[in-house]
Amino acid sequence: MTSKQEKRRRAALVEAMVAEDTKKAIEEMPLSLKDLGRLFDHLDFQLGIQGCDHTPRITSSFLVSLNLDTDEILPWLSEQGGSCDCEILANVEDGWESEIAKNT
Ligand SMILES: [Zn+2]
Known part of the structure; x- marks a missing residue:
């Protein structure tokens, strides 16, 4: 895997994590x-x-x-x-x- 691909893969992972966190935060908001x-x-x-x-x-x-x-x-x-x-x-x-x- 080139480092460019690796960077892209990590960026996608972070994005998915943020989306998941946001979803959870919305579910938990009062x-x-x-x-x-x-x-x-x-x-x-x-x-x-x-x-x-x-x-x-x-x-x-x-x-x-x-x-x-x-x-x-x-x-x-x-x-x-x-x-x-x-x-x-x-x-x-x-x-x-x-x-x-x-x-x-
Ligand atoms: Zn004030």
Whole structure:
């Protein structure tokens, strides 16, 4: 096997692993991609108006308005670097943007 082929083979393996990880991550997320996308839109808009007070206040009231479980979702967001509204938009959105675009 040439090293070029080997490189291609490894790249395909990594790609498959990432796809598998993404699938698993989506299965384990405590809210749907659709609701997550709506949350990011809402944060984008609300942070522009009122700014972040370094709590997940806007996120929390949005989740409650959708009847979603804040006890599950807030820790999940904070695990991904989003412990307040502006961090959720800055740190969590990046990781999910492409999946949201693909799935909604
Ligand atoms: Zn903040």
